[in-house]
Amino acid sequence: QKEVEQNSGPLSVPEGAIASLNCTYSDRGSQSFFWYRQYSGKSPELIMFIYSNGDKEDGRFTAQLNKASQYVSLLIRDSQPSDSATYLCAPDSGAGSYQLTFGKGTKLSVIP
Amino acid sequence: GAGVSQSPSNKVTEKGKDVELRCDPISGHTALYWYRQSLGQGLEFLIYFQGNSAPDKSGLPSDRFSAERTGGSVSTLTIQRTQQEDSAVYLCASSLWAGEGEQYFGPGTRLTVT
Numbered sequence: 001q002k003e004v005e006q007n008s009g010p011l012s013v014p015e016g017a018i019a020s021l022n023c024t025y026s027d028r029g030s031q032s033f034f035w036y037r038q039y040s041g042k043s044p045e046l047i048m049f050i051y052s053n054g055d056k057e058d059g060r061f062t063a064q065l066n067k068a069s070q071y072v073s074l075l076i077r078d079s080q081p082s083d084s085a086t087y088l089c090a091p092d093s094g095a096g097s098y099q100l101t102f103g104k105g106t107k108l109s110v111i112p
Numbered sequence: 113g114a115g116v117s118q119s120p121s122n123k124v125t126e127k128g129k130d131v132e133l134r135c136d137p138i139s140g141h142t143a144l145y146w147y148r149q150s151l152g153q154g155l156e157f158l159i160y161f162q163g164n165s166a167p168d169k170s171g172l173p174s175d176r177f178s179a180e181r182t183g184g185s186v187s188t189l190t191i192q193r194t195q196q197e198d199s200a201v202y203l204c205a206s207s208l209w210a211g212e213g214e215q216y217f218g219p220g221t222r223l224t225v226t
Contacts, residue, residue, distance in 0.1 A: 004154075034213045043203060043217035044155070088154065092213055099168070100213055102147075104154035 002027045004103035006089050012109045019076040021106050023089030026070070030091035033065055033072045034100060038086045048074060079110045114138065116218035118204050124224045125194055133189040133221045137206030144187050145207075145215060146179060150200040158202075161187060162210040194225045 003026040013019045021035075032051050036044035050056045050063040050072065062075040072091070076083055086105040093099040117136040125131050137144050146158040157171040161181040172178070176194075181187040191198055201222050205215040 032213050043220055045217070046214050049213055090155075090213070099157060099160065100215070101157070102155035104152075 002091075002093065002101045004089055004091060004101050006087075006103040006106045008104060009107040010109050011106055012111055013079050015079060015081060015110055015112050017079050019079045019083065019108055019110070021074040021076075021087050021089075021108065023072045023074075023103055024070055025072070025089075025091045025101075027091060027093065027101070028067075028070065030093065032092045033063070034090040034092075035061075035063060035074045036088040036090060036102070038088060038105065040085070044088055076108075079108075081110045081112050084108055084110045116204055116206055116216055118202075118218040118221050120221060121219065122222045122224075124226060127196060127225055128193055130190065130192045131194055131223065133191075133202050133204075133223070135187045135189070135204030135218060137185065137187070137204070138216055141206035141208055141216070142184065143207045143210045143212070144181060145205045146187070146189050147203045147205065148200045149203060149220075155203065158189070160210075191223075194223075196225045199223055199225045 005024045035048040037047045038044040048061050048063045050065045053065050056063045060077045064073045086107045088105045089103040090100040119134045142163045144161045147155040149155050159179045160168040176192045179189045201220040203220045205217045207215045
């Protein structure tokens with residue numbers, strides 16, 4: 001049984017702070033890792049993906065991957081109230097796999 | 113361009129009735145996925161289509177659930193003899209090709225079984 005663990009939150013951070021969202025996964029065969037953002041009542045949308053160990057930066061977002069520890073994280077710098085949403089971690093199911101296993105998500109609340 | 117569309121947006125049905133949910137993927141996307149999201153839960157994979165290949169039905173929770181994709185485009189998810197535990201938001205997503213994690217989601221169909 002493939003498992004993806006995320007702290008459900010809510011994670012509350014003040015506006016302008018760094019939000020740190022963490023995810024651990026059980027499938028050592030996972031090669032690609034995706035972060036989706038889901039606003040309340042809306043559908044998920046992809047915001048970041050990472051394939052290699054280390055950091056990947058895109059604007060205010062940084063994804064970090066450590067395959068040895070089976071750990072992936074998402075940092076949001078200069079958090080804004082508009083970042084308030086649930087963030088879903090989704091590793092794939094192995095090399096070239098089409099299937100993503102979604103975690104239950106971490107709810108982030110950015111306080112103005 | 114047009115995104116993934118789903119219909120209906122909301123469906124209320126009585127226990128025991130059959131329902132059909134429709135998904136129109138983004139034009140040119142060969143892969144189509146169905147997920148289910150229950151209140152406060154993550155996304156549960158149901159079924160996957162890639163072009164004209166046989167679908168991966170490994171996520172379907174019971175034989176009351178079935179899906180088809182006609183002409184490699186529009187897909188219909190059918191739930192027979194609905195049960196209250198089937199109440200959830202059913203999300204459809206498409207991607208350019210299989211193995212690509214960038215999936216584009218439709219707005220979902222909220223199914224309520226009374």
